Every structure is written in C-alpha cells, then in structure tokens.
Amino acid sequence: MNIINYISSAAIPVIILLIVIYGVMEKNKVxxxxxxxxxxxxxxxxxxxxxxxxIFLAVGAIRSSGILDLIIKAISPITSFFGIPSEIMPLAxxxxxxxxxxxxxxxxxxxxxxxxSKIGLIASTIMGSTETTFYxxxxxxxxxxxxxxxxxxxxxxxxxxxxxAFSVILWRFLS
Amino acid sequence: MLNKIWPIFIIIxxxxxxxxGNVEQINNSVFNSxxxxxxxxxxxxxxxxxxNGIMKIAQNTSIIPKLTxxxxxxxxxxxxxMKKNEKAKxxxxxxxxxxxLGLGNAATPLGLKAMKTMQEENPKKDTVSNSMAMFIVLxxxxxxxxxxxxxxxxxxxxxxxxxxxILPVWxxxxxxxxxxxxxxxxxxxxxxxx
Numbered sequence: 001m002n003i004i005n006y007i008s009s010a011a012i013p014v015i016i017l018l019i020v021i022y023g024v025m026e027k028n029k030v031x032x033x034x035x036x037x038x039x040x041x042x043x044x045x046x047x048x049x050x051x052x053x054x055i056f057l058a059v060g061a062i063r064s065s066g067i068l069d070l071i072i073k074a075i076s077p078i079t080s081f082f083g084i085p086s087e088i089m090p091l092a093x094x095x096x097x098x099x100x101x102x103x104x105x106x107x108x109x110x111x112x113x114x115x116x117s118k119i120g121l122i123a124s125t126i127m128g129s130t131e132t133t134f135y136x137x138x139x140x141x142x143x144x145x146x147x148x149x150x151x152x153x154x155x156x157x158x159x160x161x162x163x164x165a166f167s168v169i170l171w172r173f174l175s
Numbered sequence: 176m177l178n179k180i181w182p183i184f185i186i187i188x189x190x191x192x193x194x195x196g197n198v199e200q201i202n203n204s205v206f207n208s209x210x211x212x213x214x215x216x217x218x219x220x221x222x223x224x225x226x227n228g229i230m231k232i233a234q235n236t237s238i239i240p241k242l243t244x245x246x247x248x249x250x251x252x253x254x255x256x257m258k259k260n261e262k263a264k265x266x267x268x269x270x271x272x273x274x275x276l277g278l279g280n281a282a283t284p285l286g287l288k289a290m291k292t293m294q295e296e297n298p299k300k301d302t303v304s305n306s307m308a309m310f311i312v313l314x315x316x317x318x319x320x321x322x323x324x325x326x327x328x329x330x331x332x333x334x335x336x337x338x339x340x341i342l343p344v345w346x347x348x349x350x351x352x353x354x355x356x357x358x359x360x361x362x363x364x365x366x367x368x369x
Contacts, residue, residue, distance in 0.1 A: 011276050011278060012278060012281070015229075015276075015278070015281075016229055018238070019229055019232050019233045019236070019238065020232065022232075022233070022236040022237070022238050023232040023233070023235065023236050026235070026236050026237065028232065028235045028236065030232050033228070033231045033232045033234075033235050034228035034229065034231060034232055035228065036228075036231050037224075037227040037228040037229070037230055037231025037232070038224040038225065038227055038228035038231075039224075040227050040231075041220075041223040041224035041225075041226070041227035041228070041284065042220070042224060044223050044227070044284065044287050044288075045216060045219050045220045045223050045224075048216075048219070048287075049212070049216050052212040052215060052216055053208070053209060053212040054181060055212075056208035056209070056211055056212040056215075057185070057205065057208045057209070058180075058181050058184035058185055058188075059184070059208070060204035060205065060207055060208035060211075061184060061185050061188035061189060061192075061201060061204060061205075061208075062184055062188050063204065064188075064192070064197065064200040064201050064203065064204035065187075065188035065189065065191045065192035065195075065197055065200070065201055066191065066192065066195060066197050066200075067187060067188050067191040067192075070191070100211075103324065103328070106325075106328065107328055107332070110328065110329070110332050111332060115329055115332040115333070115334040116334050116335050116336070116339075120334075121339070121340060121343075124325050124328075124329055124340045124344075125340050125343045125344055125347055126347070127322070127324070127325045127328075128317070128319075128322030128324075128325040128326075128340060128341075128344035128347075128348075129317055129322070129343075129344045129345075129347035129348040129351060130316075130317055130347075130351065131314070131315045131316065131317040133315040134180075136311065136314050136315045137311055137315065139283065139287070140286060140287065140290050140307075140310075140311050140314065141290075141303065141311070143287045143290055143291065144290050144291055144293075144294040145294075145300065145301070146294075146300075146301060146302065146303055146307070147178070147301045147302070148299075148301055148302040148303065149302075149303050149308075149311075150302065150303055150308060150362070150366065151308065151358075151359070151362035151366070152303055152308050152311050152312060152359075154358070154362075155308070155312045155355055155358040155359045155362055156311070156312050156315040156316075156355060158354055158355065158358045159312065159315065159316050159351045159352065159354045159355030159358065160315070160351065162350055162351050162354035162355075163316070163347045163348065163350060163351025163354070164347075166346065166347045166350045166351070167343065167347045170343050170346060170347065171343070174343070
C-alpha cells in the first residue's frame with residue numbers, strides 16, 4: 001500500500017522533472033515553450049465550457065428526479081437474468097454518465113454492504129475499470145466541433161458493459 | 176448524439192420529477208449543476224494550461240519521439256490512417272501513457288490536443304473519423320495501472336485490504352478495452368462496406 005501510494009504521488013512530479021531536465025539539456029527556451037503551450041490551453045477550456053454546463057444540467061436532472069430508481073426497477077428482469085446483483089445496478093447505470101455521482105453511489109454501496117463484501121468488491125472493480133463514457137465523448141467531440149459520432153457511443157457502452165459483466169463474473173469465482 | 180440524448184434526459188427527468196413531487200430537488204439541481212460546471216472549468220483551466228505548457232516543453236525535446244517509437248506497433252494497428260501523421264501519433268502516445276499512469280488531469284488535455292491534430296486530416300469536419308472513433312473509445316476505457324481513486328475510497332472505509340482489487344481491475348480493464356477495440360474495428364469495417 002505504501003509503495004503504491006508513493007508511486008502514485010511521485011508520478012506527476014517525476015514526469016515534470018524529467019521533461020524540464022530534458023528541455024534544459026537540449027538547450028531549449030524552456031519557459032517560453034511552457035507559456036506558449038499554456039496559452040493554447042485557454043482556448044480549449046473556453047471551447048468545452050458550454051458543453052460542460054449542458055452535460056451537468058442533464059446529469060443533475062437525472063440524479064435528482066428519482067427516475068433512476070424507476071429505470072432500475074424496469075430493467076431488473078433483464079439484469080437478474082444475466083446474474084447481475086441488483087445492488088450493483090445504480091452504479092452500473094450512473095457510471096457512464098457522471099464521475100462524481102458514481103463515486104458517491106459506489107461509496108454508498110461499499111458503506112451499506114461492506115467494503116470487503118462481494119458486492120463491495122464488485123463495486124470497487126467497476127469503479128476502477130471504467131470511465132465516465134458520456135462525459136468523455138462529449139468533451140472530446142465538442143473541442144473540435146464534431147456533431148456526428150457514428151457508432152462511438154455504442155462501441156464505448158459495449159466496452160463498459162463487458163467490463164462490468166466481467167467484474168461480476170470474476171468475483172463470483174473469487175469469493 | 177447529444178442533440179438526441181440531452182433533451183431525452185431533461186424531458187424525462189423533469190416530467191417524472193413534476194409528477195412525483197420532486198420539483199424542489201430538480202430546482203436545486205439546476206443551480207447546483209451550473210456552479211459545479213463552473214468549478215470544474217476553473218480546475219480545468221489550471222490543469223489544461225499546465226499540461227499544455229509542460230507538453231510544449233516535451234515536444235521540443237527528444238523524449239516524445241523515443242516514447243512514440245516504443246508504442247508504434249500498437250498505434251499503427253489501432254490508427255492505421257495516422258501512419259504518416261507523426262504529430263498525431265506523438266500526442267496519442269502521450270495520452271495513452273498519461274492514462275496508464277493514472278494522470279487523469281494530464282490525459283484529458285493531451286487527448287484534446289490529439290483530437291485537434293486528427294481533426295486537421297478529417298475530411299468531414301462535423302463527423303468523427305475512424306481514428307478519432309478509436310481514440311475516443313480507448314479513452315472511455317479506463318486504462319490506468321493503479322486505480323488510485325477507488326483505493327483511496329476503500330482505504331477511507333477501513334477496508335482490510337484496499338489494494339485487493341488491483342488485479343481484478345486490470346482484468347476488467349483489459350477485457351473491456353479489447354471489447355471496445357473489437358467493436359470499433361467491426362463497426363468501421365461494416366460502414367466502409369456500405
């Protein structure tokens with residue numbers, strides 16, 4: 001645990017250090033380079049800001065309206081057919097939509113059922129192995145003004161589903 | 176995509192909330208969502224500018240070409256159309272490396288940069304190209320080596336073994352990434368046949 005903590009907190013400083021040392025050794029104007037790059041960053045943020053507001057509005061609506069419980073109830077026959085524990089369902093549904101909401105839901109599941117219980121372990125594995133799909137797609141496409149995403153959402157959701165199903169099956173074997 | 180999903184999310188939630196007496200919650204959520212978007216953007220402004228700056232330094236050195244060379248076989252397989260675009264390949268490799276190291280704050284700005292470079296070669300500016308599709312799908316699969324956030328949550332909840340999930344997470348990530356890559360390759364093939 002300590003080693004892992006150390007590695008994860010050392011990663012960013014080490015990378016910055018290496019890059020700066022390389023830049024100095026190759027006699028570049030390191031600070032000018034930095035400022036030039038950082039200036040470009042402002043444009044990127046401005047471009048994704050309106051998308052963020054929109055996404056947060058929609059996600060906030062879903063979270064606060066209570067409709068999630070209804071959806072979970074509605075699809076429970078399908079999920080129980082695949083052997084997905086119903087306790088995991090709120091997490092599985094929220095995970096692709098909202099990062100902060102899924103962190104909250106996962107923490108809630110782990111507190112309720114026990115962090116080292118089978119359900120808690122499945123929730124942890126899902127949290128660690130998936131990303132906030134909708135948000136990622138929205139940010140990556142809006143920064144270059146793309147409107148048509150073809151099959152990207154379906155492919156990404158397939159990957160999410162396979163990862164989640166794998167987590168459930170794996171812990172059934174392990175515990 | 177968002178032109179369809181966004182109104183669906185809003186209409187369904189608002190109508191449901193109104194009929195179920197959750198109007199107050201939904202009203203609060205409107206104001207909470209704008210302020211959290213602003214908060215996130217301010218964080219973004221810092222990290223995106225920082226990593227763009229650091230990356231600019233790196234791009235003028237020989238580190239990135241060296242790293243890109245190591246990742247070449249994978250990148251050429253995943254992004255056949257970018258074979259000749261060295262800049263795109265560099266940015267894609269840096270994004271993958273940042274993801275693997277769990278540097279979410281660095282991975283997003285690098286990824287957005289790569290999207291911009293790929294957009295230059297994109298014949299249809301309003302539609303994702305094959306390479307962009309693969310790139311986004313790859314970024315929605317969490318490729319990180321050490322799932323730090325979950326480990327931190329588990330530790331804070333007094334787990335007997337917070338890191339117990341690392342191996343299962345690797346398994347799930349790899350399986351999910353392979354599923355995403357395969358699905359993307361199949362969709363690309365199917366569309367090109369039409």
